[in-house]
Amino acid sequence: MASAGPAATSRGPRQLAFLADRLPSMSAAERKITDVLTRSPDDAISMSITELADRAGVSEATISRYCRRLQFKGYQDLRIRIARELAAEEASAGGSAENGIELAASTSADLLNRTARLLDPAKVDRAADAISAARRVVCVGLGASGIAAQAAAHHLLGIGVRAESHADLHVLLGATALLDSSDVVLAFSRTGSAKDVTACVRLAHAQGATVISVTNASRSPVAKLSDIVLQVASEGTIGTLDSVLVQVFVLEILMRGCLERLGPAAELAAARVSEVIMGRLY
Structure with missing residues (x-):
């Protein structure tokens, strides 16, 4: 193995001097x-x-x-x-707004392409099968990943899948405790190491529910407790929505799979939900 010294000090602006020194x-x-x-x-x-x-x-x-x-x-x-x-x-x-737009666009495109390469089509199919056939789907995610969890529950409900997401941890744990082998947990966690998400996944696993995780870390605690792991890419830059972007990308893929499997039933459910919501608009 090559000496760590030269490698660690050749990083230029990203050398992390506090470590290299x-x-x-x-x-x-x-x-x-x-x-x-x-x-x-x-x-x-x-x-x-x-x-x-x-x-x-x-x-x-x-x-x-x-x-x-x-x-x-x-x-x-x-x-x-x-x-x-x-x-x-x-x-x-620093940089101009124009540079910021270009950077965000190129970074996002790169992340989505890397995630597409990481995703295993067979696992995506298994996940879509499980979600489409589930009695209930509890979508788990906290912090930024909670955005993806809420989006998943919203969109799955819109095609007739009885999905739910809870921001309150106690309610989330309670919902998970009532699951059984006919149910699914769809967990979003960038690191796969969040203790509260791991607790929900562990509980669901013990209850016999199918656990699907969307995570960057394929060897994390959440991944190890999952029946199906959908691995995503990560830029890892603090203060960005990169992790949410790739999670929603995976959700979009799963939604397409569920729509294909549910067929007319999904279309009927979508029409009913849309009718109710449209009635609330001015």
Whole structure:
């Protein structure tokens, strides 16, 4: 393996100096971790500790010790620091509105194309089958991922699928506790490591419900508890809606699959829902 030193200090503006500056005093294992983080800082924000351990070839315990040695409480604090560094870099770059539009457009197109390549058509088919046949679908997502969860419930309900989403965690846990093998949980989580989302998924899994997760982290706690994992790409830049964009993209694909499977029943449901809603417009 090549020395971590040159790789970590050749990142230019994204070298994460607070890590690179500590290289001379790091052990071989710590250099491996630093090498992974500085080579792909955008990925580092969304990597779980398990994924980082795999990529660096070290144990999770070694990563925890590494974080403490750098004066962080844990791996999550380190990720937050990396995210802040990258956000500060982008903010200092400035630029016109025109540049911002071009950057957002190119980044979004790249993310969608990368996600399309990551998605396994067989898994997408299985997910659409499960959702179309489900008695109930509970859409789970908190924070930014809650936007995708609410959109999923709204659009699935619009084609006759009895879907729901809850912002209140207690209500969400209660809804999940009442699921059984005829139900589905559709979970959205960029990192796949959010404790509350993991708790809902674990509960649904124990109840025998089919768990479908949409996540960037295929080896995360949420992914490990899922029957079907739909992996998405991630830019990992703080302060953007990149994660929501790819989640809604996957939702659009699933919606097309469900419409195909439900056929006339979906069309009838959509007409009934539309009629009720249109009656509320001026």
